[in-house]
Amino acid sequence: MIKVYTTTKALTADILALKAQGKIVGFVPTMGALHKGHLSLIEKCKANSDVIVASIFVNPTQFDNKTDLVKYPDTTRKDITMLNAAGTNILYLPTSKEVYPNGMQPTESFDFGKVTEVAEGAFRPGHFDGVAQVVGLLLDYVQPNKLFMGMKDFQQCAVIDQLIELRNMDIELVRCKTMREPDGLAMSSRNMRLRKDERKSATILSKALQHVKNNFKKEKIETLLSNAIKMIDETPHCKTVYIEVRHSKNMEKITDNSIEKDAVVLGAATVGSVRLIDNMLLF
DSSP states (O other), rough: EEEOOOOOOHHHHOOOOOTTTTEEEEEEEEEOOOOHHHHHHHHHHHOOOSEEEEEOOOOOOOSHHHHHHHHHHOOOOHHHHHHHTOEEEEEEEHHHHOOOOTSSSSSSSOOOGGTTTTTHHHTTTTHHHHHHHHHHHHHHHHOOSSEEEESHHHHHHHHHHHHHHHTTEEEEEEOOOOOOTSSSSOOOOOGGGGHHHHHHHHHHHHHHHHHHHHTTSSSSSHHHHHHHHHHHSSTTEEEEEEEEEEETTTOBBBOOOTSSEEEEEEEEEEEEEEEEEEEEEEO
């Protein structure tokens, strides 16, 4: 049976006691509105940890658009049932005051370089600062051995990887593959907000990225990106935010398709009023 903690002090004390017994603690942070993608992270955590810890916390500091924060789905009761059925041992379910006892102003500052300046970072200023802030705090509270995160949020993984290194934390980041619906759409809590006709159109984002991946060695990158943008923009309800090919480690822009490794195509599009992101490794 899952044990739910709403206070940080009790959570940390009990987890440290488990670690003192030699238990490997795995952690899956979430913002709730869970789907099969989240459950795949729990499964990966179960396969690589002795204690499975999840959190549900909708972090206000990473929402550059406050409307998105207000509209974020609240399905906590259902989420707890899902986590329990999946075999989660511990759930951290804090309030904002519990996570930010000293207020929401950052107490740490990190230079993540290009990783937070391009793609999502360019269109959502401050977003990754908020992500790093809350994940840093959650890692302090949970004290896991391993952290499990989905690769759909590709830049987020890169930021947290740097955060762990810059803070010299003894935590392994385990990146987990993007889970997709049968029609290719990346699983996301935002998909719940799509109307039926918008949901049908939303698959064009993954199709456009797949087009870039399939033809990467056949056409110039400039042509590929232009075609991908056209595919999205000609689909009802859809508008491209960006499609970019970048180095998967440092996020430098790639313009030459002679590269043989470490390349990723990143994309974002609006479908109706909903903003979706996706990515695909090119090798």
